[in-house]
Amino acid sequence: MAYLLIGFPLLMAAACFACPWDRWRPWLLPLGALAQLAMVFAVVFPAPGAAGVSGLNDWLLLDAPGKVVLAVVSVQFFLCSLYAPGYLALRRDRPNRVFCANCFCTLAMMTLVTLAHHLGLMWVAVEATTLVSAPLLYFNRNARSLEATWKYLLISSVGIALALFGSFFLAYSSLAVGLESTLLFEQLVADAGRLSSPWLHAAFVLLLIGYGTKMGLAPMHTWKPDAYGEAPGLVGALMAGGVTSCAFLAILRIYRICQAGAAAEFSREMMVVVGLLSMAVAAIFMARQRDLKRLLAYSSVEHMGVLVLGVGIGGLAVYGALLHVINNALAKGALFLSAGNLHRAFGSKFTDSVRGALGVAPVSAAVFAAGFLAITGSPPFGPFVSELTIINAAMGDGRFLLVAAFLALLAIVFIGMGSTVLAVVQGEPGPEAGQTGFCDRFNTSVPIVLFLALLLGIGIYVPAPVESLLREAAAVLEVRR
Amino acid sequence: MHQVMDLLLIVVLALNFVALGVSRIRAVITAVAAQGVVIGLFPLFVHGQFELGGVLLALVSVGLKGVVIPRLLHHAMREAEIQHEIAPVVGFTNSLLLGAIGTGLALAFSDTLPLAAGHAESLFVPASLSTAWTGFLLLTSRRKAIMQVLGYLLLENGIFLFGMLLLEAMPFLVEIGVLLDLFTGVFVMGIIIHQISREFASTSTANLELLKE
Numbered sequence: 001m002a003y004l005l006i007g008f009p010l011l012m013a014a015a016c017f018a019c020p021w022d023r024w025r026p027w028l029l030p031l032g033a034l035a036q037l038a039m040v041f042a043v044v045f046p047a048p049g050a051a052g053v054s055g056l057n058d059w060l061l062l063d064a065p066g067k068v069v070l071a072v073v074s075v076q077f078f079l080c081s082l083y084a085p086g087y088l089a090l091r092r093d094r095p096n097r098v099f100c101a102n103c104f105c106t107l108a109m110m111t112l113v114t115l116a117h118h119l120g121l122m123w124v125a126v127e128a129t130t131l132v133s134a135p136l137l138y139f140n141r142n143a144r145s146l147e148a149t150w151k152y153l154l155i156s157s158v159g160i161a162l163a164l165f166g167s168f169f170l171a172y173s174s175l176a177v178g179l180e181s182t183l184l185f186e187q188l189v190a191d192a193g194r195l196s197s198p199w200l201h202a203a204f205v206l207l208l209i210g211y212g213t214k215m216g217l218a219p220m221h222t223w224k225p226d227a228y229g230e231a232p233g234l235v236g237a238l239m240a241g242g243v244t245s246c247a248f249l250a251i252l253r254i255y256r257i258c259q260a261g262a263a264a265e266f267s268r269e270m271m272v273v274v275g276l277l278s279m280a281v282a283a284i285f286m287a288r289q290r291d292l293k294r295l296l297a298y299s300s301v302e303h304m305g306v307l308v309l310g311v312g313i314g315g316l317a318v319y320g321a322l323l324h325v326i327n328n329a330l331a332k333g334a335l336f337l338s339a340g341n342l343h344r345a346f347g348s349k350f351t352d353s354v355r356g357a358l359g360v361a362p363v364s365a366a367v368f369a370a371g372f373l374a375i376t377g378s379p380p381f382g383p384f385v386s387e388l389t390i391i392n393a394a395m396g397d398g399r400f401l402l403v404a405a406f407l408a409l410l411a412i413v414f415i416g417m418g419s420t421v422l423a424v425v426q427g428e429p430g431p432e433a434g435q436t437g438f439c440d441r442f443n444t445s446v447p448i449v450l451f452l453a454l455l456l457g458i459g460i461y462v463p464a465p466v467e468s469l470l471r472e473a474a475a476v477l478e479v480r481r
Numbered sequence: 482m483h484q485v486m487d488l489l490l491i492v493v494l495a496l497n498f499v500a501l502g503v504s505r506i507r508a509v510i511t512a513v514a515a516q517g518v519v520i521g522l523f524p525l526f527v528h529g530q531f532e533l534g535g536v537l538l539a540l541v542s543v544g545l546k547g548v549v550i551p552r553l554l555h556h557a558m559r560e561a562e563i564q565h566e567i568a569p570v571v572g573f574t575n576s577l578l579l580g581a582i583g584t585g586l587a588l589a590f591s592d593t594l595p596l597a598a599g600h601a602e603s604l605f606v607p608a609s610l611s612t613a614w615t616g617f618l619l620l621t622s623r624r625k626a627i628m629q630v631l632g633y634l635l636l637e638n639g640i641f642l643f644g645m646l647l648l649e650a651m652p653f654l655v656e657i658g659v660l661l662d663l664f665t666g667v668f669v670m671g672i673i674i675h676q677i678s679r680e681f682a683s684t685s686t687a688n689l690e691l692l693k694e
Binding site: 118120121123124127128130131134135138143144146147148149150151153154157158161164165168171172175176178181183196198199225226229230285 | 594595596597598613620626629633636637640643644646647651652654655658659661662665666669670673676677680681686689690691692694
């Protein structure tokens with residue numbers, strides 16, 4: 001089953017490559033994504049007594065945290081793929097062969113990240129997500145997207161190279177105390193108590209910087225506004241919801257090893273600091289942001305910060321952070337895709353031109369506004385619950401200053417993002433609005449409404465199987481020495 | 482065997498300085514390629530005996546770093562019609578000075594590290610740290626896109642060198658995966674360099690400043 005989960009999207013990528021018709025090729029995306037989603041649900045919520053998923057001598061193994069991210073990635077990819085045919089029909093001028101094939105390759109590599117239990121293999125998979133997603137960023141083939149792709153590729157590759165260095169340090173931390181060096185996750189967790197402390201600390205720093213670059217944590221986030229700003233909304237959604245969640249899983253794996261070893265306290269403090277810093281940097285750059293997609297990119301930096309902050313706080317907040325992975329992915333789907341629609345409708349993504357969107361593209365504008373409320377933590381949407389859980393846990397630990405900083409940053413983000421979003425949605429459309437001929441159609445509206453509906457649903461009620469999966473994943477991560 | 486390896490590691494260190502000190506891009510490509518070949522040969526020596534996995538790994542990595550990637554970069558250089566790094570952010574003399582300081586620090590620092598028995602005497606750790614540092618210097622101080630790719634390759638060389646201490650932890654499959662990722666990365670970067678030169682009629686990344694706050 002493990003091989004099928006990775007092989008099937010690759011097969012679909014080959015099918016996309018072989019398909020000669022630009023017009024029909026995009027329909028392979030939702031078809032393949034639906035089949036993949038069905039398989040993923042079968043392994044994430046297995047029938048009682050079913051065997052676990054593993055392969056390659058347990059190098060591939062699906063544990064609870066992996067299940068959470070795999071499910072998030074697959075649901076998000078499916079909803080994005082529903083959007084793809086409608087979007088690519090609007091972009092008939094561009095060939096989409098490489099685009100469709102690389103979407104499936106990205107899905108395959110993201111799946112490999114969630115399954116990999118050998119840290120070397122996981123590294124290969126994370127780096128591969130960078131490489132296969134680079135052509136997606138360059139879809140528009142102009143000077144701006146070229147610059148964005150170059151920065152993304154170079155900064156991410158260098159960041160990930162540091163993660164490889166960190167992985168080697170981790171392997172060396174067992175060699176330095178006379179154990180056999182290994183990068184097998186289970187083995188490292190079992191040996192964690194005996195690992196050489198200096199090498200473990202150094203490894204954690206390098207791995208946090210490395211995979212943090214891929215997640216887009218400050219101060220390694222600089223590629224993110226450029227990349228998400230110039231990519232099609234569809235790609236922004238896939239990256240901000242899917243690829244970043246995979247990088248977060250990589251950090252969770254390292255965190256798990258540190259929790260069992262000598263670097264427990266250190267790793268948690270580092271994550272709190274980096275999390276708060278990311279939120280602060282995002283809050284500063286979101287104020288007065290004129291570019292819609294860059295605004296969303298900084299929102300992504302902010303929420304990556306929330307994720308590592310939650311894990312750094314520990315205890316109940318780990319559960320909150322895992323729930324926030326789901327919420328962030330859904331909200332980023334709704335926001336990036338609706339922003340993409342607004343971009344199409346106005347022929348611009350700058351607030352100077354995009355005004356009065358409710359009058360031009362009412363569904364997209366409404367989802368964009370609701371998505372803003374959701375991602376900034378307004379009830380009754382999902383992020384409200386997950387952020388409240390994190391705050392609850394921090395209060396329980398008596399970390400009142402931290403809670404105050406967290407709340408203050410959330411408030412600044414709300415005001416900064418709100419002023420831009422409300423200006424876009426409300427008011428009178430400018431004279432150039434509506435000239436592009438875009439209006440909300442069935443196939444570009446349904447996916448964003450579904451994203452929002454799921455986000456609302458999970459805010460009101462977390463279904464029992466999802467709840468127990470999240471609890472199981474949090475328990476796996478929270479095992480102390 | 483130790484002496485041979487230390488000699489090779491000194492060659493690796495010397496090539497770092499070649500990469501830092503010259504402006505001709507062709508020369509830097511050659512230096513990085515030569516370093517890749519030297520490092521690619523290490524799997525043959527590390528175990529002290531010839532194993533099939535080690536030989537294959539050496540073949541693949543020498544082939545990629547010594548032949549395929551340099552040819553790719555030469556091709557990109559010809560397409561873009563550039564020969565020299567003209568105005569680096571940090572000048573060549575200063576780069577050399579920073580490289581020397583970094584190497585000195587790497588040597589001093591690795592003496593204080595808790596190394597496994599048998600590793601303390603060899604130059605592996607300082608050579609690895611110093612090569613990675615050189616890669617960073619090139620990445621941050623050069624404006625030409627090709628030079629930045631070469632910096633990335635040096636960084637990877639440094640990491641690879643450290644990996645030689647851990648051949649058991651990194652199974653053959655993963656090593657090949659890492660090399661494949663490296664190759665694909667450089668390949669995609671080469672394509673983008675080509676696009677940059679078409680779009681701007683130059684490969685200086687100074688052109689890439691449309692996107693900022």
